[in-house]
Amino acid sequence: xxxxxxxxxxxxxxxxxxxxxxxxxxxxxxxxxxxxxxxxxxxxxxxxxxxxxxxxxxxxxxxxxxxxxxxxxxxxxxxxxxxxxxxxxxxxxxxxxxxxxxxxxxxxxxxxxxxxxxxxxxxxxxxxxxxxxxxxxxxxxxxxxxxxxxxxxxxxxxxxxxxxxxxxxxxxxxxxxxxxxxxxxxxxxxxxxxxxxxxxxxxxxxxxxxxxxxxxxxxxxxxxxxxxxxxxxxxxxxxxxxxxxxxxxxxxxxxxxxxxxxxxxxxxxxxxxxxxxxxxxxxxxxxxxxxxxxxxxxxxxxxxxxxxxxxxxxxxxxxxxxxxxxxxxxxxxxxxxxxxxxxxxxxxxxxxxxxxxxxxxxxxxxxxxxxxxxxxxxxxxxxxxxxxxxxxxxxxxxxxxxxxxxxxxxxxxxxxxxxxxxxxxxxxxxxxxxxxxxxxxxxxxxxxxxxxxxxxxxxxxxxxxxxxxxxxxxxxxxxxxxxxxxxxxxxxxxxxxxxxxxxxxxxxxxxxxxxxxxxxxxxxxxxxxxxxxxxxxxxxxxxxxxxxxxxxxxxxxxxxxxxxxxxxxxxxxxxxxxxxxxxxxxxxxxxxxxxxxxxxx
Amino acid sequence: xxxxxxxxxxxxxxxxxxxxxxxxxxxxxxxxxxxxxxxxxxxxxxxxxxxxxxxxxxxxxxxxxxxxxxxxxxxxxxxxxxxxxxxxxxxxxxxxxxxxxxxxxxxxxxxx
Numbered sequence: 001x002x003x004x005x006x007x008x009x010x011x012x013x014x015x016x017x018x019x020x021x022x023x024x025x026x027x028x029x030x031x032x033x034x035x036x037x038x039x040x041x042x043x044x045x046x047x048x049x050x051x052x053x054x055x056x057x058x059x060x061x062x063x064x065x066x067x068x069x070x071x072x073x074x075x076x077x078x079x080x081x082x083x084x085x086x087x088x089x090x091x092x093x094x095x096x097x098x099x100x101x102x103x104x105x106x107x108x109x110x111x112x113x114x115x116x117x118x119x120x121x122x123x124x125x126x127x128x129x130x131x132x133x134x135x136x137x138x139x140x141x142x143x144x145x146x147x148x149x150x151x152x153x154x155x156x157x158x159x160x161x162x163x164x165x166x167x168x169x170x171x172x173x174x175x176x177x178x179x180x181x182x183x184x185x186x187x188x189x190x191x192x193x194x195x196x197x198x199x200x201x202x203x204x205x206x207x208x209x210x211x212x213x214x215x216x217x218x219x220x221x222x223x224x225x226x227x228x229x230x231x232x233x234x235x236x237x238x239x240x241x242x243x244x245x246x247x248x249x250x251x252x253x254x255x256x257x258x259x260x261x262x263x264x265x266x267x268x269x270x271x272x273x274x275x276x277x278x279x280x281x282x283x284x285x286x287x288x289x290x291x292x293x294x295x296x297x298x299x300x301x302x303x304x305x306x307x308x309x310x311x312x313x314x315x316x317x318x319x320x321x322x323x324x325x326x327x328x329x330x331x332x333x334x335x336x337x338x339x340x341x342x343x344x345x346x347x348x349x350x351x352x353x354x355x356x357x358x359x360x361x362x363x364x365x366x367x368x369x370x371x372x373x374x375x376x377x378x379x380x381x382x383x384x385x386x387x388x389x390x391x392x393x394x395x396x397x398x399x400x401x402x403x404x405x406x407x408x409x410x411x412x413x414x415x416x417x418x419x420x421x422x423x424x425x426x427x428x429x430x431x432x433x434x435x436x437x438x439x440x441x442x443x444x445x446x447x448x449x450x451x452x453x454x455x456x457x458x459x460x461x462x463x464x465x466x467x468x469x470x471x472x473x474x475x476x477x478x479x480x481x482x483x484x485x486x487x488x489x490x491x492x493x494x495x496x497x498x499x500x501x502x503x504x505x506x507x508x509x510x511x512x513x514x515x516x517x518x519x520x521x522x523x524x525x526x527x528x529x530x531x532x533x534x535x536x537x538x539x540x541x542x543x544x545x546x547x548x549x550x551x552x553x554x555x556x557x558x559x560x561x562x563x564x565x566x567x568x569x570x571x572x573x574x575x576x577x578x579x580x581x582x583x584x585x586x587x588x589x590x591x592x593x594x595x596x597x598x599x600x601x
Numbered sequence: 602x603x604x605x606x607x608x609x610x611x612x613x614x615x616x617x618x619x620x621x622x623x624x625x626x627x628x629x630x631x632x633x634x635x636x637x638x639x640x641x642x643x644x645x646x647x648x649x650x651x652x653x654x655x656x657x658x659x660x661x662x663x664x665x666x667x668x669x670x671x672x673x674x675x676x677x678x679x680x681x682x683x684x685x686x687x688x689x690x691x692x693x694x695x696x697x698x699x700x701x702x703x704x705x706x707x708x709x710x711x712x713x
Contacts, residue, residue, distance in 0.1 A: 063708025069700055076688040076700035087708060144695045490637050579605035
């Protein structure tokens with residue numbers, strides 16, 4: 001019903017615009033948006049009605065649909081409609097003296113609808129609104145992989161609290177922009193943007209109880225997520241450029257509460273006695289607690305942009321962005337400040353230079369984590385907290401790994417050599433990420449990237465085109481997790497976990513020595529493209545090679561290599577018939593060393 | 602992927618799109634060769650010889666889309682569409698996500 005409400009809102013908007021058109025019949029125009037692929041596949045001819053000015057075209061379609069799924073719908077119909085029923089489409093388009101109007105509404109099922117409305121009134125008011133909704137199936141994880149067991153009572157098990165729930169949601173997006181530009185003040189354009197993205201349905205929420213055993217719970221978490229954006233902007237233009245300012249406000253709201261769960265009691269897995277309370281911050285003792293928490297947030301943004309078409313011969317664009325994001329559950333804030341400057345110039349001798357500089361800062365609040373130190377209620381450590389026994393205080397202030405100052409520069413210099421020799425192009429991209437708190441290698445907070453590239457594009461003979469691109473990059477201190485894996489601590493076996501010589505989890509953690517990463521410290525990418533057109537037939541081929549690796553850290557031996565090729569043929573032997581065939585191949589090897597920790601507990 | 606399209610304005614439009622996609626992925630075999638582990642654990646206590654196969658991916662997807670639009674008159678038409686998808690999970694481990702999807706639609710259109 002909510003989707004029908006959206007459709008109704010658009011219909012009301014359409015009727016308002018249509019009112020302006022009353023008594024003036026005009027021609028149809030307006031191309032349907034990409035939603036049409038959801039309903040009819042790729043049409044051969046875009047179903048527009050291009051008529052002479054002065055007419056109003058209206059069309060309706062009414063039909064039936066049926067769908068079926070055999071076996072699992074999770075992959076085969078992840079985004080597809082499986083409902084049977086009546087379908088309907090209505091389209092109105094007009095282009096007249098008062099302005100123009102295009103409306104399209106399509107109903108396929110309760111999960112699948114689309115609408116589009118565009119109108120302008122004497123070029124003073126211009127508006128475009130689109131609405132689209134479709135289903136996304138998430139699949140229901142039966143968790144049957146969580147059934148391992150040991151020979152001495154330690155097990156991993158699972159409980160599905162919503163075994164019959166289908167996990168899926170309807171995704172919908174309402175996107176609207178309206179501009180006002182008065183005839184008496186054409187230099188000024190005022191705009192209003194509204195965007196609302198929703199996800200409504202159910203998701204599978206997981207929670208883990210540990211000590212007694214690893215016990216994974218799953219239950220349905222109703223999803224009623226809404227992200228709303230409102231932007232007001234003003235643009236003042238003149239012959240040599242424009243000045244634009246915009247303020248935006250975003251709200252992310254979860255209309256549903258967290259799920260509730262009472263975690264298992266912390267018991268010794270074999271003895272089934274409450275001896276591990278001082279190793280967990282809470283257990284069943286506190287009763288049901290909120291789990292799978294989703295936090296509402298607000299974001300406010302201001303953006304100012306200045307464009308000048310001629311500054312010493314360069315076209316220059318400068319803009320600044322300031323934003324503040326607040327988590328409404330923790331009240332933690334994130335501040336972003338960014339500036340961009342671009343300049344471009346072409347010379348008559350064939351040289352062309354483009355440059356883009358970007359600097360931004362992210363400053364997030366830190367948070368103090370006060371660990372709930374509970375005393376043991378049983379066993380030899382009764383009355384003592386973990387800190388009392390092992391002297392380790394886990395209270396900490398967590399500083400954001402995202403706090404950073406970033407500067408990047410992209411330079412692009414090209415030279416047109418001639419009609420057959422083509423265009424030669426060189427690029428140099430430079431970026432530094434200076435992190436305030438996070439070390440990417442011991443003592444290193446800054447990542448510096450230099451990327452050099454060259455390309456050659458030419459049309460060597462009639463019908464032929466060819467392009468070659470080569471990029472190489474070197475990254476100093478690529479993003480890495482220091483001591484992320486491979487603990488060197490080997491613990492002997494002890495009869496009880498309270499033996500003072502028994503190694504603790506934090507000691508295994510502290511003994512890790514290997515740096516882990518998924519980022520290359522150097523990489524190369526080569527690309528070849530060639531095309532040939534003869535008459536009504538075009539052949540196009542492309543090959544891309546990528547090779548990247550990183551061995552900068554201790555035991556870090558990350559690598560990725562890929563080969564991608566594409567060949568396509570398209571032909572239109574007659575005006576009424578065309579065909580195509582495409583083959584794509586991709587092969588990728590990822591190399592990541594792994595250490596497998598084996599311990600009893 | 603291949604397709605063909607035939608069309609004469611206000612008379613008949615036909616289209617057929619076919620795609621076939623095959624994807625494979627897997628982990629390299631692994632074991633635990635560390636000396637201190639081998640010295641203290643019997644070789645049979647953990648058998649990792651098949652563990653790498655648990656994450657294998659081997660899937661084939663066939664997608665067929667057939668559609669047509671017939672004009673009875675310039676302002677009266679019939680639109681038809683048939684969509685067939687078959688996804689075959691050739692290496693299922695815990696859950697077999699194989700399935701077949703069929704969709705058919707017919708709509709009568711009129712332009713005023």
